[in-house]
Every structure is written in C-alpha cells, then in structure tokens.
Amino acid sequence: MARMKFLCDSKRCIECNGCVTACKNENEVEWGVQRRRVVTINDGEADETSISVACMHCSDAPCMAVCPTDCFYQTEDGIVLHNKDLCIGCGYCLYACPFGAPQFPSSAAFGERGKMDKCTFCAGGPEEDHSAEEKAKYGANRIAEGKLPMCAELCSTKALLAGDASEVSDIFRERVIYRGHNDGAWAVEDELAYDASQQKA
Amino acid sequence: MLRIKWPLGLALLFTLLWSVASHATTQPPSEARIAGFAGAEYWKVVRQGGEGSTQAQHDEAGQLINSQGDYWRYWRNEWVTPAGAIALGGTLGLLALFYLIVGQNKLDKPRTGRKIERWTRFDRANHWTVAILFIILGISGLSILYAKFFLKDLLGDELWSSYIMLCKLAHNYLGPLFVLGLLVMIVRWMKYNFFNKTDLIWFLKGGGVVGKAHPSAGYMNGGEKLWFWMLTIVGIAVCVSGLILDFPNFGQFRETMQWSNLVHAAASLLLLAGSLGHIYIGSVGTEGALEGMKTGYVDEAWAKQHHDLWYEEVMEKQREKAEP
Numbered sequence: 001m002a003r004m005k006f007l008c009d010s011k012r013c014i015e016c017n018g019c020v021t022a023c024k025n026e027n028e029v030e031w032g033v034q035r036r037r038v039v040t041i042n043d044g045e046a047d048e049t050s051i052s053v054a055c056m057h058c059s060d061a062p063c064m065a066v067c068p069t070d071c072f073y074q075t076e077d078g079i080v081l082h083n084k085d086l087c088i089g090c091g092y093c094l095y096a097c098p099f100g101a102p103q104f105p106s107s108a109a110f111g112e113r114g115k116m117d118k119c120t121f122c123a124g125g126p127e128e129d130h131s132a133e134e135k136a137k138y139g140a141n142r143i144a145e146g147k148l149p150m151c152a153e154l155c156s157t158k159a160l161l162a163g164d165a166s167e168v169s170d171i172f173r174e175r176v177i178y179r180g181h182n183d184g185a186w187a188v189e190d191e192l193a194y195d196a197s198q199q200k201a
Numbered sequence: 202m203l204r205i206k207w208p209l210g211l212a213l214l215f216t217l218l219w220s221v222a223s224h225a226t227t228q229p230p231s232e233a234r235i236a237g238f239a240g241a242e243y244w245k246v247v248r249q250g251g252e253g254s255t256q257a258q259h260d261e262a263g264q265l266i267n268s269q270g271d272y273w274r275y276w277r278n279e280w281v282t283p284a285g286a287i288a289l290g291g292t293l294g295l296l297a298l299f300y301l302i303v304g305q306n307k308l309d310k311p312r313t314g315r316k317i318e319r320w321t322r323f324d325r326a327n328h329w330t331v332a333i334l335f336i337i338l339g340i341s342g343l344s345i346l347y348a349k350f351f352l353k354d355l356l357g358d359e360l361w362s363s364y365i366m367l368c369k370l371a372h373n374y375l376g377p378l379f380v381l382g383l384l385v386m387i388v389r390w391m392k393y394n395f396f397n398k399t400d401l402i403w404f405l406k407g408g409g410v411v412g413k414a415h416p417s418a419g420y421m422n423g424g425e426k427l428w429f430w431m432l433t434i435v436g437i438a439v440c441v442s443g444l445i446l447d448f449p450n451f452g453q454f455r456e457t458m459q460w461s462n463l464v465h466a467a468a469s470l471l472l473l474a475g476s477l478g479h480i481y482i483g484s485v486g487t488e489g490a491l492e493g494m495k496t497g498y499v500d501e502a503w504a505k506q507h508h509d510l511w512y513e514e515v516m517e518k519q520r521e522k523a524e525p
Contacts, residue, residue: 043254094455
C-alpha cells in the first residue's frame with residue numbers, strides 16, 4: 001500500500017507561495033486560516049532557502065496521540081485526517097505538532113478557538129466522498145479522484161513533491177545525483193555521503 | 202499582618218519566577234543569520250526552532266520546527282496520565298481498605314444535644330460553592346484526560362462529541378469561578394491554619410485516626426491545616442496555569458501552553474487525590490463531621506473529642522458573655 005508523504009526540495013523552492021494559494025483556493029479554507037505556509041531562512045542573503053510546510057502526515061502522529069476526543073484517524077495510505085464533529089478546539093494538537101500544522105479560526109477567551117483545520121493531503125474527511133458536507137468542512141477530496149494534492153500539482157518549480165514515499169524519494173534522489181555537486185541536497189561538503197567529485201559509474 | 206503576608210508573598214514570587222522562566226526558554230535561537238549554507242549547522246538551528254520570514258500571519262508561523270511539542274507529548278502521555286491514574290486509583294483503594302479495616306471514627310461519648318456553631322453561613326456557602334465547582338471541574342478535567350479510553354466506544358460518535366464538548370465548556374467557563382471561590386476561601390481561612398506545636402503533637406499521635414488516642418487540637422487540627430496548605434499552594438498553581446490555558450488570546454507561545462498544561466494536570470491530579478481523603482474524612486470517615494459543614498453546628502461531644510482546645514475557647518467566651 002502506498003504511504004503518502006510530502007517532500008519540499010528547498011533547492012528549488014522560490015518562495016512563490018503558489019502552493020499556499022493553490023491549497024487555499026482548492027479547499028476554500030476559511031478566513032484567517034492558512035493550511036500551508038512557506039518559510040524563508042536568511043531572507044535576502046546569498047544562502048536564502050525557502051521551504052513549504054503543512055501537515056507532514058506523520059506515521060506516529062503526535063496530534064493523534066494527545067487529542068482528548070480521539071478525533072484523528074489515519075487512512076490506509078498513511079494520511080492523517082480528523083473529524084471536525086468531534087473536535088472541541090482545545091489546541092493540544094497544535095501544541096504537539098512539530099510543524100505547527102493545526103490551525104484555528106479564532107483566538108478568544110475561554111479557549112474558544114473553533115474547530116481545528118489542517119492540511120488533509122486533499123483527501124477530505126470522514127463525511128461521504130465528494131458530498132457537500134465534506135467539501136464545506138474539509139475541502140477538496142482529490143485523492144478519491146486518484147489525483148495528488150493541489151499544492152504539489154501547482155508548484156511552479158516542482159519543488160514540492162507529494163505522493164507515495166518511495167516514488168517521491170526516488171525523484172529526489174535522481175535530482176541530487178543529477179545536480180552532481182556536494183550541496184545538491186540538504187548537506188554540504190563532508191556531510192553528504194555521496195561523493196560528487198568521483199566519476200559517475 | 203506579617204503572618205498573612207509571607208505565604209501570599211511566596212505564592213506571588215513563585216508565580217512570577219515561573220512565568221519569567223517559561224518566557225526565558227521560549228525564544229528560539231535569535232541569530233540574525235543562520236550559519237552555513239543549508240548544512241548540518243543550518244538545519245540544527247532550524248530544528249531547534251530557528252525562525253525565518255513568512256507571509257503567513259498566524260502566531261509563530263516563522264518557526265519551522267517546534268520540537269518541544271514532542272517532549273510535552275512524552276511527559277503528558279507517558280508520565281502524567283499513568284501517574285494520575287495510579288494516584289487516584291491507589292487513593293481510592295487505600296481509603297476503601299481503611300474503611301473496611303478501621304471503619305468510621307465514632308463518637309466516644311454520646312451526644313449531649315447541645316450544639317456549637319462551627320461554620321458560619323458564609324463559610325458554608327463558600328465551601329460548598331468551591332466543593333461543587335471542584336467536583337464538576339474534576340470530572341470534566343478527568344474526562345479530557347482519560348474519557349477517550351473507555352467512553353468513546355461506549356457512547357458512539359454523536360453522544361461522545363456532545364459529552365466531551367460539554368466537559369470542555371464546563372471546565373473552561375466554571376474554571377475562573379473556582380479561582381474566585383478558592384481565593385476567597387484562602388484569604389478568609391488562612392489565619393486559622395498556621396502550624397504550631399499542638400499540631401506537631403497531633404501528627405506524632407497519628408491524629409487519633411486509628412485507635413483510642415485523642416490528641417489535642419484547636420479550631421483546625423493538623424490534618425485540616427495540611428489540606429488547607431495543599432489547596433493553597435497546589436491550588437494556586439492549578440489556578441494560575443488554568444488561567445493561562447483558558448485565555449490563549451494573549452498570544453502565548455506554544456511552549457508556555459505546554460508547560461501550563463503539565464503543571465495544571467499534575468497539580469490537579471494531586472488535588473483530586475487529596476480531595477478523596479478530605480471527602481472521606483468529612484463524610485463517612487468521621488461521625489458528626491458532615492453535619493458541621495451542612496448545618497453550621499456540631500454537637501458538644503464531637504467538639505470535645507476532635508477539637509478540645511477550640512471547645513474550651515468557645516466555652517470560655519460563652520462564660521464571659523454570661524457573666525457581665
């Protein structure tokens with residue numbers, strides 16, 4: 001069975017925020033909530049690097065582990081989804097998430113945050129596939145149509161890859177090798193195991 | 202005045218230090234430039250919570266990795282949750298055992314029928330308000346921590362979502378009321394609860410809980426004073442952490458909320474365990490105790506047995522009033 005993952009190739013990301021816009025538009029995400037974001041380190045410097053991050057659909061999801069209502073579930077593909085009907089808006093998933101993926105529409109007194117919203121890998125939610133309720137609550141269900149998430153599909157440089165983990169890693173590995181220099185991936189000089197100075201076999 | 206000042210001062214200092222400490226460790230590495238060109242050092246800084254710029258406007262959006270969340274998950278799920286269950290289950294078990302073996306602390310001498318006022322109307326109103334709030338907050342809080350393990354499958358999605366949402370609403374809206382009630386109680390009763398030599402002897406004699414010993418005690422005995430201070434110190438921790446959690450609209454960092462949650466859960470579980478003992482002693486554990494807090498009056502025989510020094514004081518006052 002495929003295990004769905006995201007991979008953002010920070011060497012290709014140009015901070016266009018196309019992924020952010022694609023996601024927001026495709027899923028008609030509510031006001032004030034942004035499921036995906038692009039973070040740029042050393043903005044304006046020579047070694048500026050951008051990376052696009054949303055829910056990473058962890059195999060051992062911390063959000064699932066701390067939820068008091070047990071509203072999270074994982075599909076066969078490894079996509080982590082949640083049930084907004086059970087969500088009480090306590091915020092624990094946001095505290096636990098390493099990537100800050102869970103978003104809440106409001107920040108009010110007495111912990112009234114509203115229902116948690118996050119990247120669904122464009123796989124909708126527990127409601128029936130392609131129903132109006134699913135669209136309203138969770139956004140698009142592209143996975144059920146055999147398509148991949150909109151963010152990756154619309155990435156202008158194909159920095160953001162999404163899909164089966166082994167296929168995604170294969171693509172990325174090809175790129176690193178093709179680049180043929182020591183900082184082709186996320187390392188420099190000695191940290192990269194692959195020795196680019198040697199002739200290709 | 203000084204006697205009231207120092208414990209409050211201590212509590213204030215503790216709160217101040219704790220909020221400063223949590224804020225101090227909250228900032229991610231504040232390097233103007235993150236070193237290295239996407240090398241190990243670079244990603245190490247990111248991993249430790251280094252921030253970049255972003256178009257996203259929500260809190261802490263510039264931070265790529267929040268690794269403290271994993272520690273919070275670990276401490277909450279692997280330590281607080283099991284320890285709480287053991288503390289509560291263990292206390293219940295011990296109390297049940299105690300009741301079966303030792304039984305109720307009965308009145309040694311028959312009731313004389315003469316009553317003495319022990320708790321004023323305001324005392325009782327304050328106590329029962331705080332007590333009832335405590336029970337509701339306790340049940341809702343315990344539900345948030347444990348209910349998913351056994352109630353979710355039992356109730357089914359519809360009922361479960363209504364129940365747990367009710368728990369959250371009750372907990373978040375009644376919490377601040379509990380803070381007020383508890384503060385009133387602490388301020389009003391603090392003067393009765395400072396420890397002295399009588400209490401030391403009371404503790405050394407086991408509080409007369411088992412056997413025929415009748416150690417002396419004033420208005421409050423050593424055990425009651427201990428419960429008061431537990432409620433004050435641990436209770437203030439619960440209240441402060443609870444208020445931080447209940448009002449996230451002040452832009453708290455995730456790390457602040459994680460710490461507050463751990464303190465809140467651990468302290469509350471401690472209080473719950475203690476409250477089981479308090480409830481036991483105040484109801485089935487001691488004959489003649491509950492009516493004191495219910496009606497405000499206790500029988501003379503009960504007063505002589507459990508609070509002989511207080512009884513003497515009351516009698517002295519009555520004698521003074523009788524002789525003009």
